[in-house]
């Protein structure tokens with residue numbers, strides 16, 4: 340991989356200039372080469388600190404799903420654990436113990452049949468958890484096929500085209516054919532009928548998403564499981580489900596306890612969530628859980644030494660920080676079930692109110708309402724021709740708000756939307772400030788004769804909701 344220098348780079352002469360304000364020796368710092376000598380730590384700190392000022396204000400970033408606020412006590416614990424390596428189970432047995440407790444708490448939250456025997460692990464995020472979930476599905480399918488004396492040549496994975504980009508990566512890196520159910524009309528995610536249509540004897544599993552990155556909607560996991568039950572009774576094909584609950588796994592248990600999407604469905608083999616999304620921990624931590632030992636083939640598991648005993652591990656990384664896992668345990672203790680419910684309910688209240696008020700402004704039409712995960716998407720009404728969602732996104736950015744605009748995938752590329760992710764820390768007050776700015780922006784945009792920006796001019800990053808199989812020049 341080549342390192343791309345920033346666009347302003349003009350060769351070696353573009354050193355970093357250190358302002359003499361610091362009254363230290365005049366200093367030139369090479370931008371892209373390791374400096375020859377040492378530097379005073381305070382000077383180095385200030386250089387890095389100043390450059391990072393340009394990063395923008397995370398609290399106004401309505402694009403990301405990832406936590407941008409944490410309690411000072413969580414941050415303090417993370418600093419105290421900065422040196423702890425998650426793989427060193429033997430040296431840091433208590434960190435390993437806290438990880439295990441988190442797995443058990445999640446197993447209970449997701450209704451594992453026997454939570455004491457649930458298996459799972461922390462990861463760097465849902466992407467790694469998805470790789471592990473997908474690998475387990477693939478390995479199980481291979482074992483079954485070999486036992487039947489059949490070919491293991493052409494595995495496939497069935498999912499909606501709205502899956503987060505980590506599933507495209509899984510399919511690509513681990514050589515599984517991705518079978519995407521396309522969008523059609525107003526159907527923006529996977530449905531039971533469409534999922535089953537694409538399944539065959541080479542299907543290692545179906546991925547159902549609880550909280551689609553495109554519009555925040557829940558896919559009908561129970562319906563998909565029922566359709567696969569029916570498929571099995573008709574054809575004998577037994578196809579497991581992995582639930583990508585990156586966001587929804589920490590929303591639905593608290594706000595939609597009657598929604599059956601988790602291990603209550605026998606067909607659900609594994610679930611992932613992002614601890615650093617609605618798990619309310621700073622990046623990066625995720626979780627992967629399997630319903631039982633049968634769902635995670637033992638030959639995928641490696642063993643490390645742990646207090647003189649044996650500790651099974653399943654991970655892509657070896658070394659990895661322990662601080663986030665500790666922060667996850669802290670947050671579980673600190674909030675408890677009721678605390679999580681209050682935080683998530685507040686997010687949903689802010690999201691649904693903001694969505695309703697945006698609908699009332701006139702020029703917008705809601706795609707979703709913020710009442711599943713607290714995320715919603717909206718478009719500019721079809722009859723409005725003089726400004727685009729990309730204009731709205733750019734105009735909001737003038738006030739520091741990051742609201743991504745993007746087009747939907749194949750078959751609905753005509754549909755361009757804006758999306759708002761409401762996270763802990765995005766209060767009703769901040770929502771009001773955003774609405775005020777949106778109103779101000781609209782009075783200007785409504786006067787312009789034609790749209791100024793299209794999908795090609797946007798620099799927005801949509802956090803995995805980018806269009807698949809389209810590598811735009813210079814943007815891979």
Ligand SMILES: *Cc1c(COP(=O)(O)O)cnc(C)c1O
Nearest residue numbers: 464465466503505552583585613
């Ligand atoms: C965010 C997200 C992912 C990727 O998760 P990371 O924790 O960012 O690696 C996967 N799937 C869905 C549905 C997501 O929302």
